[in-house]
Amino acid sequence: MIKKIIVSFGLLFAISSQAQEGTASPYSFYGIGDVKFKGAVENRSMGGVSVFSDSIHMNLQNPAHLASLKLTTFTVGGTSLNTTLKTENAKEKARRVTLDYLAVGIPAGKLGIGFGVIPYSSVGYKINQSADETNQFTTQYNGIGGINKVFFGMAYKITKKLNFGVDAQYNFGTIETTSFRFLTGVQDGTIEENFSRIQGFNFTTGLAYETKVSKKYTLFSSLVYSPEAKLQFTNERTITVDDQEDIRPAENLKLNLPSKIMFGAGFGEVKKWVVGAEITLQQNSDLKNRFDDITGVKFENSTRYSLGGYFIPNYNSFSSYLKKITYRGGLRYENTGMVLQNKSIEDFAVNLGVSLPLSGTFSNVNVGFEMGKRGTKYFNLIEENYFNLSVGLSFSDKWFERRKFN
Template sequence: MIKKIIVSFGLLFSLSSNAQEGTASPYSFYGIGDVKFKGTVENRMMGGVSVFSDSIHLNLQNPAHFASLQLTTFSVGGSSLNTTLKTEEAKEKARRVTLDYLAVGIPMGKLGVGFGLIPYSSVGYKINRSVRDAGGNVLEQTGYNGIGGINKVFLGMAYKITKKLNFGVDAQYNFGTIETTSFRIETGVQDGTIEENFSRISGLNFNAGLAYETKIKKKYTLFGSLVYSPEANLKLANERTITVDDQVDEQPVSNLTLKLPSKIAFGAGFGEVKKWLVGAELTLQQNSDLKNRFSDISGVVFENSTRYSLGGYYIPNYNSFSSYFERITYRGGLRFENTGMVIQNKSIEDFAVNFGVGLPFGGTFSNVNIGFEIGKRGTKYFNLIEENYFNINIGLSFNDKWFVKPKYN
């Protein structure tokens, strides 16, 4: 059954990763787009905290956690993104539905293996502007559209060095396309102008992680986590065309190599396993090395970014036979980050509150995780855009035992 589920979602993901528009943010015009992946639904509900080792849930932020799995786990997650975009003069609403990740984790004794696909960043915006005279007649129309993004296929492996310490690495292949279009039409000018920019993106990067846990007074557990991603290169094959009166003119543009910034994340957690846990995490990323896809894109500079995460979970009674609600996992968290973009000399910041529940399937270890995210990014002042968002995240985690040697032939 689980193999059929994997094949079905694999086909769905292959279609969605090529076709989905995963953001409605004008800020996705810059850099490599709007970085969407912030962990599985379980981690995202806790503000992105990923320090906890879990035997039945995948942790895609630290590859060391693959060695903590005790059951083969298949995870898939998606989101409904609802955004209100504001300026000092206008307000618009946008809605997107996206598939966020598809992954499998397999325990092999002290080893753990994970692989999957993740839509990492997205470009998706539509901006139209009209200039009118005093009588309301249109003098000029301009428009800006963008679509595409970067996907990751990854393979990771972890080893349990001791009962307290795991080490893991993963390799990620990045691929995708980004297409942006701008047009301008003026009254009295016969022909409008359309400029199209196209980038085909590819490149490899790696992550390495440590996960530590130790008992304190038998009842409580202390967790620690460290993840490092070295700087990597993304190769961009660029094309540009300008169309005037149906005449297409190919413009010479240079292919580029962008630096995917190095990143380090470390955190700690404390609590009573299968009852409650609370943790915090700090992520530092060298975003000042990031550039735009074309050398003539202006209006933004990049700075190093920092993300703070705080969250945890609570389970009233994980093995209760009398009450289903006591077996539900309740999660919550906070996240704050400066995104690394500086526009109009203003750092673009992002703050969110997360909460949700994990609902078990009857007497199995499989579960449905439902999360909610309320947040704000940017500002409507300084000629910028404020994004107020409400996201609904849904994740499925299926668990089973594989590679079990039969006792009888």
């Protein structure tokens, strides 16, 4: 039954990831779009902290944790995005529903294997802008698309305390942007259409270490590194004036996918409570735009701080379902690496969540809530106030157990 569910979800995900508009942020106009992926729902519910090992949940941020799986695990997640966009003079609301990830993890003794697909970044904006003080000219900008990642990872339990893992990722996708410029009162105008086809490879390595510091308490630590990689952008540009198309050459580019290092530590009683913190450093200063004529933005190195943990009232409770629920919470702050009007764009969020066990199984439903703010309404910029509801399903079972009787 679970295998049929996985196939159904896989087909749905393959179709939806190509068609979905995963963001409503004007900031997705720049760079490679709005980087949406911040981990599985259970990790995002803790502010993005991913330092803890888990035997029944896939950790999509550190491949080393694949070696900690005890059961074959299928996981899928989606989010309802609710955003209020503010400037000093206006306010708009937007809503999107996205599929965030689909993955399978398979334990094989000391080895763990995982594979799946993740929509990594999204482009989705509609902007109206007056071109001059007389408001005679108006320009409208539209954008849609993004980058998806297909990954395959392996991890090995070097010792009882130390795991090492690596995953390879193939990036692919398309981004379409259109600008309309027209004179007030005139029917025809100028339309510029830009189309980018993206592809490229990168990989991630990770270490995960845990050790008992007493009979009850465990210390966790982790290190993840992704070296810089190249994304190939094959660009096309079409300009239409008074219904006359003019296809003009657009330079194909190789853009850097920035290097990233993440390290963290955690402490707690595994089946009761754990708290942890992580820092992520990303070399965003090497990032560029999809077309050389996009101006007004600079990039700087980014830093993300995550703090979070979980609490389980009574892991073995038979009398109260509420006591078996895992309650999660966390905080996240990051300097996104984007600089507009000489102002660094910052993002801050508060996270809460629960893991609801399914009776008689090791599977569960993960629900996460995120409330935060990105950017500012001052300096001629846009402030995004968002509330996101995420739901993840994690199915765990023994798939490859040898039969004792025929």
